[in-house]
Amino acid sequence: MTTTETRPPSAAQPEAKRNSPLSAVLRARELPVALALVILVTVTAIANPLFLSPQGVKDLLLNATIIVILAVGQAIVIITRNVDLSVGSILGLVAFMTGSLFANVEGIPIPVVFLAGLALGAVLGAINGLLVTLAKVPALVITLGTLYIYRGVNNAWAGGTQYFAGDRPDAFGALSVDTFLGFPVITLLALVVVVVVGVFLAGARSGRDLYAIGSDPEAARVFGLPVGRRVFLAFVTNGLLAGLAGVLYASRFNSVGATTGSGMELDVVAAAVVGGVAIFGGSGSVFGAAIGAILLTTITSALTALRVDKFWQQAIVGVLILAAIIIDRIASVRTARKLRISEARDV
Template sequence: MTAVVEQPPAQPKVKAGGGERGLIDLVLRFREAGILGALVVLVAVTTVINPRFLSAQGVEDIFLNASILALLAVGQTLVVVTRNIDLSVGSVVGLVAFVVGDFVSGTQHGVLVAVALGVAIGAACGLVNGLLVSFCGVPALVVTLGTLYVIQGLNHYIAHGEQISAAEVPGAILSLGNGDLLGIPYLPLISVAVMLAVGYYLRSYSSGREFYAIGSSPEAARLAGIPIRRRVLTAYLAAGVLAGLAGTLWLARFGTVVADPARGWELDVVAAVVVGGVAIVGGVGTVYGAALGALLITTIGSVLVVLKINPFWQEAIVGLLLLLAISADRLVALRLARVLRKRNVRHG
């Protein structure tokens, strides 16, 4: 008598349809092209008004200042595509910059020691956020807002109102923030390398695409057997690591550090990500768009300085860009849903 072995039911797969994926890719390319176009127009108009804006030093300053923000935006993208957010990255940068600066002051510690310490601190902060959000189920907004204030308080306690001067920081570390390779500063090279590596991972590996699946439909991702908690924890851990690296680069770039030097940067990071086409509701966006968003926001700040406009307007413009980007995402989402619904009815 032959035994009949019952096969387990196949697990559903999370995969966007070809038409839906194509529409989303088209929208993303349009958004990124729009940011690039806005950058070109902004630079062209400013150069006409003040030709010195495009001087070699001016361009270098823009890319140097954008590098750290772009690095944070890449880490934030990993978190946002999973339908979460990290508001503590600015505080992590400040904590790392001061602690690492205090540790290396008056010593001959090299770049590797500084980077390792900064990354370790950032990873610890990211791990706490990730565990509370993924395994404890606490809303990301509550967790990261809480850790933002905890880290700020810890930073001020450690600093005791003191500051670190560039004269105390080893020259090897300062050269990382101000040196170059074949005429190209190290900071943009580091940011571009990280951006390309993370972008390639998200695009080419199944585990990378799972971040988008979680953001698109957590329930479908759960049914497909995707380890949601582990992926969300990984996203926060990566964001913390990049924030730690950014804090070390902040020290290398500026040398002089006070307590909490990056206060308010968490909003700039979120703005860069959303303006760059990463949907705040998750599941859509690229690290390339986020980096372009960081470059646009940094360029706006430089333009206002060159044109001698009140710095207040930078915050107002960033806020306006954020509102426009979120509104555009909502309109695009509704449009995509309408198009896909009509397509399903037609082929149903």
């Protein structure tokens, strides 16, 4: 006679509950950010009904588009336990190059300008990646240096020159004016970027490798992962997306010059961190980074609509960054503690 050992319902039930889709959603790092965004929009719309007018929604989406693309690239780098502070300077260089091409090369096709911007951004990102992976110097130090180098190159190239909306083709400027199904064209392009990169990180082996590298670089090397190559490609991808953002910036705004993109790197890092991308690497998603970017730009728009002083706008963003880092740290400590308890029980 044989007996079949069955798992006690009391043990099986909690495990099933933990693995349920609802439980997974509730544990998602992006959920608090999304809820904060919904609450912010609702409260602001009640105080100022024009905030959610068709034009108001369009402005919100357009304001977030550039930061969303930059935050996606930054998230890829931060997941590998690095950071890129030069993205604002890369955007500025590409944006000025875009204006220069339209102003000085008669009849240049718009797709060629996009390809040139992507190529320049990828090259600048590759420089960062090579310096980080070959010199073995922290990315914070390397990209702080290239931030000033790229900005200096832009200053030397641009000087006092500025390119305005009249220097570009109408079709190029229409990218940030025209809509499709009610959404600005460049916002839909940003959405495509978020989805493609998100699917890559979740489904491709090389994308999952980035999380392993960020969690423990030394362990990743022991397991045979090409750490240097993966980190290099993360910086190249980040530079490429910064190049795309630079081209779209030239379409979105009326002028580009030597100071274009100055200070944007801090907003981009803030968007990624607030969106649940752990500053210590190894966790987070580009979807969360995108939501974080929308949240930060919406905060600025909401406080402006409510006539709140600009100082308080910056202070609130700073509080959000600190809160995101503290919450992430607490969550990491709790996870490590549960793991130790579970291992002790198994023993």
